[in-house]
Amino acid sequence: xxxxxxxxxxxxxxxxxxxxxxxxxxxxxxxxxxxxxxxxxxxxxxxxxxxxxxxxxxxxxxxxxxxxxxxxxxxxxxxxxxxxxxxxxxxxxxxxxxxxxxxxxxxxxxxxxxxxxxxxxxxxxxxxxxxxxxxxxxxxxxxxxxxx
Numbered sequence: 200x201x202x203x204x205x206x207x208x209x210x211x212x213x214x215x216x217x218x219x220x221x222x223x224x225x226x227x228x229x230x231x232x233x234x235x236x237x238x239x240x241x242x243x244x245x246x247x248x249x250x251x252x253x254x255x256x257x258x259x260x261x262x263x264x265x266x267x268x269x270x271x272x273x274x275x276x277x278x279x280x281x282x283x284x285x286x287x288x289x290x291x292x293x294x295x296x297x298x299x300x301x302x303x304x305x306x307x308x309x310x311x312x313x314x315x316x317x318x319x320x321x322x323x324x325x326x327x328x329x330x331x332x333x334x335x336x337x338x339x340x341x342x343x344x345x346x347x
Contacts, residue, residue, distance in 0.1 A: 256310030292319035
């Protein structure tokens with residue numbers, strides 16, 4: 200992270216388990232997509248970390264759904280103070296794969312895939328930052344096979 204006063208490349212790196220715990224335990228996630236014209240769009244969603252991917256539901260006619268159909272590259276991140284940022288590829292998923300985890304985490308009814316597509320975001324890169332250790336904690340994980 201040039202210019203941020205972050206220590207050398209091997210100082211204080213976070214273990215992958217740190218990122219997975221935050222991806223699993225977060226309540227709200229922010230999804231960032233881009234329109235065909237290049238306009239960025241960010242919206243919060245509920246999601247679950249399952250099978251090495253983030254899964255969420257969205258309205259089939261929502262801007263993020265339309266954006267993801269045209270451009271599957273997206274960013275999803277947890278809310279702070281410890282942040283995990285997933286740069287990934289979105290694809291349609293199956294409700295059956297996420298329903299149990301989603302129902303256990305959120306008290307609301309599970310999403311209806313007939314009108315709310317299920318989206319799975321497979322990570323390409325993930326960045327984690329522990330705010331208490333900002334100078335030494337920034338860590339990037341790269342996945343050569345998205346969804347590893």
